[in-house]
Amino acid sequence: xxxxxxxxxxxxxxxxxxxxxxxxxxxxxxxxxxxxxxxxxxxxxxxxxxxxxxxxxxxxxxxxxxxxxxxxxxxxxxxxxxxxxxxxxxxxxxxxxxxxxxxxxxxxxxxxxxxxxxxxxxxxxxxxxxxxxxxxxxxxxxxxxxxxxxxxxxxxxxxxxxxxxxxxxxxxxxxxxxxxxxxxxxxxxxxxxxxxxxxxxxxxxxxxxxxxxxxxxxxxxxxxxxxxxxxxxxxxxxxxxxxxxxxxxxxxxxxxxxxxx
Amino acid sequence: xxxxxxxxxxxxxxxxxxxxxxxxxxxxxxxxxxxxxxxxxxxxxxxxxxxxxxxxxxxxxxxxxxxxxxxxxxxxxxxxxxxxxx
Numbered sequence: 094x095x096x097x098x099x100x101x102x103x104x105x106x107x108x109x110x111x112x113x114x115x116x117x118x119x120x121x122x123x124x125x126x127x128x129x130x131x132x133x134x135x136x137x138x139x140x141x142x143x144x145x146x147x148x149x150x151x152x153x154x155x156x157x158x159x160x161x162x163x164x165x166x167x168x169x170x171x172x173x174x175x176x177x178x179x180x181x182x183x184x185x186x187x188x189x190x191x192x193x194x195x196x197x198x199x200x201x202x203x204x205x206x207x208x209x210x211x212x213x214x215x216x217x218x219x220x221x222x223x224x225x226x227x228x229x230x231x232x233x234x235x236x237x238x239x240x241x242x243x244x245x246x247x248x249x250x251x252x253x254x255x256x257x258x259x260x261x262x263x264x265x266x267x268x269x270x271x272x273x274x275x276x277x278x279x280x281x282x283x284x285x286x287x288x289x290x291x292x293x294x295x296x297x298x299x300x301x302x303x304x305x306x307x308x309x310x311x312x313x314x315x316x317x318x319x320x321x322x323x324x325x326x327x328x329x330x331x332x333x334x335x336x337x338x339x340x341x342x343x344x345x346x347x348x349x350x351x352x353x354x
Numbered sequence: 355x356x357x358x359x360x361x362x363x364x365x366x367x368x369x370x371x372x373x374x375x376x377x378x379x380x381x382x383x384x385x386x387x388x389x390x391x392x393x394x395x396x397x398x399x400x401x402x403x404x405x406x407x408x409x410x411x412x413x414x415x416x417x418x419x420x421x422x423x424x425x426x427x428x429x430x431x432x433x434x435x436x437x438x439x440x
Contacts, residue, residue, distance in 0.1 A: 203385045203423075206437030213437070 100165040102157065109150035116142035151310075155327070159319045169326050176330045180337050183300070187341050190296065191348065194289040198353055205284065209353065214286045215278045216354040222273050223350045226266055230339045233262035237308070237332050244315070247322045256312045259335070263305035270298050290349060297341055304338045307331040359407045366410075369417040384419035385438070387411045388427060392440045 097103065116139050123136025158164035164172070198209045206212035217223060236259040243252035274291075281291040311328045314320060320328055357365075375383040391411035398405045415424070430436035 200382075203381070203427075204437065206439060207382070207385055207389065208439060211437070212439070 100167045102163040102165075102168045104157070107150070107153065109146050109153070112142055113146040113150070116140075116146055155314070155319065158327075159314075164324070164326070169324070172326055172330070176333060180333060183337065187293070187296070187344075190289070190293040191344065194293060194349060194353070197285045197289060205286075209286075211284055211286050214283060217273065217277065217350065219346070219350040219354050222269055223346060226269055227342065227346050229262050229266045229269070230342050233259045233266070234336060234339045236262065237335050241328065241332055244320055244325050244328060245322050249315075252315055252320075253312065256308060256315060260305055260308050260312060263301055263308065263335075267298065267301055267305070270294070270301075293345060293349060297338070297345055300338050300341070304331070304335045307334055359410060363406075363409050363413065366413050369414045380418055384415055384423065387415040388419060388424070389438050389440065391415060392431070392438075396440060 119135055119139025119142060121139075123133070123139045126135050127133050201207055201209045201211060210216050236255045240252050240255035240259060243249075243255055279287050279290070281287045281295075308331050311320075311331045314327060319325075369383070369387075372383055374386075388411075391408055394408035394411055395405050398408065427436060427438075431440075
């Protein structure tokens with residue numbers, strides 16, 4: 094037929110799901126090869142393929158939505174559901190690491206000295222850099238909301254400024270956390286304390302980097318006039334993700350840094 | 355609770371029910387009494403008192419704890435690497 098008689102998006106055939114799956118295979122088997130045969134070739138190849146897949150797949154989505162008009166209201170609704178479901182799955186991901194932390198810290202074993210923090214662990218002072226990190230992320234939550242309102246009100250310059258500020262705050266957090274990791278008096282190998290601390294905060298830091306990247310892409314798109322005051326779901330998705338990252342940090346701060354010290 | 359501690363130690367048969375540790379996993383019961391024995395010794399000998407009452411804790415942990423744990427902890431105390439606060 095000449096044109097579709099519905100508002101949904103029947104996506105054109107695309108190679109990116111396949112390249113993404115191949116990348117996942119190469120990365121995982123590459124990890125095993127690295128562990129056992131001291132070669133990073135396969136894993137690196139997989140990572141490169143993954144980065145290329147992400148870039149091209151998301152580029153195509155921007156083309157389909159922003160330039161070709163396929164993201165009608167029902168399509169956008171589906172994208173919203175998708176982002177919410179994804180973030181929900183991430184919530185469960187972090188829930189597991191919080192479960193591990195509380196399992197070990199609520200009933201500390203004799204090997205740890207029957208106490209938490211375990212004997213021999215000097216914890217970080219929650220009122221030093223960790224508190225600054227909390228302020229940085231909370232501030233970035235404010236600036237991203239400012240950016241959203243700027244976009245909705247058609248304030249182009251303010252949107253660019255506040256989005257840039259949000260990203261800078263994200264970088265600042267990552268920098269501060271990197272310094273904390275370098276200076277910490279304990280490592281990931283220091284018993285269950287080290288394990289729970291670095292796995293939980295480490296995955297959080299990775300999500301900060303991912304979120305900052307997502308926001309940076311939105312900044313580039315905002316500069317290139319992709320967003321309208323009515324339709325800017327890519328930005329909203331990035332903002333949701335950023336708020337999620339902030340909330341995870343708050344739980345980490347209260348549980349691991351403060352209560353656990 | 356009207357017996358003296360000497361009477362209780364003399365009529366000791368096995369570790370009594372301790373409501374602080376009501377569940378099947380008695381690890382903490384064993385560890386706590388081990389800690390309390392050593393803390394009791396340390397506290398009473400610091401003020402030059404008779405450490406005999408501390409024997410209660412020793413009876414309890416010897417009844418409850420696996421012998422391998424006790425010898426491991428005793429060695430740790432001797433080498434200075436025991437993680438518990440005494």
